[in-house]
Amino acid sequence: IEERKDEDANNDIELPKYDFDTIAIATDNFSSKNKLGEGGFGPVYKGTLRDGQDIAVKRLSGNSGQGLTEFKNEVSLIARLQHRNLVKLLGCCIQGDERLLIYEYMPNKSLDYFIFDRNSITMLNWHMRFHIICGIARGLLYLHQDSRLRIIHRDLKASNVLLDKAMNPKISDFGMAKTFGGDQSVANTNRVVGTYGYMSPEYAIDGLFSAKSDVFSFGVLLLEILCGKRNRGFHHSDHYLNLLGHAWRLWMNERPLDLIDEFLLNNCAVSEVLRCIHVGLLCVQQLPEDRPNMASVVLMLGSDNSLPQ
Ligand code: ACK
Numbered sequence: 001i002e003e004r005k006d007e008d009a010n011n012d013i014e015l016p017k018y019d020f021d022t023i024a025i026a027t028d029n030f031s032s033k034n035k036l037g038e039g040g041f042g043p044v045y046k047g048t049l050r051d052g053q054d055i056a057v058k059r060l061s062g063n064s065g066q067g068l069t070e071f072k073n074e075v076s077l078i079a080r081l082q083h084r085n086l087v088k089l090l091g092c093c094i095q096g097d098e099r100l101l102i103y104e105y106m107p108n109k110s111l112d113y114f115i116f117d118r119n120s121i122t123m124l125n126w127h128m129r130f131h132i133i134c135g136i137a138r139g140l141l142y143l144h145q146d147s148r149l150r151i152i153h154r155d156l157k158a159s160n161v162l163l164d165k166a167m168n169p170k171i172s173d174f175g176m177a178k179t180f181g182g183d184q185s186v187a188n189t190n191r192v193v194g195t196y197g198y199m200s201p202e203y204a205i206d207g208l209f210s211a212k213s214d215v216f217s218f219g220v221l222l223l224e225i226l227c228g229k230r231n232r233g234f235h236h237s238d239h240y241l242n243l244l245g246h247a248w249r250l251w252m253n254e255r256p257l258d259l260i261d262e263f264l265l266n267n268c269a270v271s272e273v274l275r276c277i278h279v280g281l282l283c284v285q286q287l288p289e290d291r292p293n294m295a296s297v298v299l300m301l302g303s304d305n306s307l308p309q
Pocket of ligand 1: 036037038039044055056087103104105106107109110112113159162172
């Protein structure tokens with residue numbers, strides 16, 4: 001793993017720099033009515049640039065040195081990312097104490113809102129769910145596979161997947177991401193960050209992370225999308241974390257028929273549902289070496305012709 005040094009992080013930035021006043025005006029001085037929510041490292045605001053373009057502005061809360069590191073990490077990584085299933089970073093602002101990230105605005109909120117809200121989940125028919133699953137898989141494959149990037153996201157979860165106007169999914173929030181280079185594919189950290197419930201056992205317990213830990217999170221997310229249910233909020237305890245993948249498998253083994261019944265009513269393609277369940281369960285396997293990589297996942301899911309691209 002190439003741990004990026006703080007002082008190097010800015011060298012990679014090839015992004016438009018906005019001045020603070022422009023963004024303050026665009027967001028109506030960060031007024032509370034424009035606040036979209038609280039992200040991992042500070043509040044996010046909606047704004048509109050002078051040319052009419054809608055933006056989302058992530059404002060780093062000024063008090064933590066750790067936040068500054070994550071900010072630089074996120075900027076240097078995302079500045080190079082170009083994929084339709086990743087939220088696009090349009091620019092940044094580093095002025096005085098202010099640190100802002102300016103993103104394309106995603107009008108349909110996060111996936112979290114759709115899959116865990118009893119009413120909203122009904123808005124996601126099978127075709128949309130499959131489209132979203134395939135899009136997330138392609139975005140993650142791009143992060144893992146691009147030879148220049150090779151990025152592990154480390155915090156893939158429903159609230160970090162945003163939806164655009166056409167309900168295309170885009171992965172966001174790269175504050176925890178790490179690059180890895182050469183032949184090295186597994187790294188160790190004693191600072192485990194991420195979200196319990198989505199974290200793979202080897203990462204949560206031993207701090208070992210690799211592309212396969214993202215695959216595990218993807219598997220949990222896929223199963224959540226299929227079932228419209230949050231993973232069972234496992235606690236930070238070795239016992240529970242060891243059981244996480246196992247619990248999903250047990251639960252899904254009991255449930256596939258119910259799931260298919262539910263989706264059949266909406267004329268879904270049963271073979272696609274079965275394929276998705278199969279892929280999800282492969283991804284949440286206990287041992288990283290048993291999980292498929294994202295290239296295989298994308299292949300196994302098959303093509304997504306459900307919605308116009
Ligand atoms: O679920 P949400 O509505 O979508 O609430 C969270 C909140 O900000 C904190 O992360 C929203 N958010 C983050 N980035 C964007 C974006 N690019 N476009 C629209 N909303 C965003 C996120």
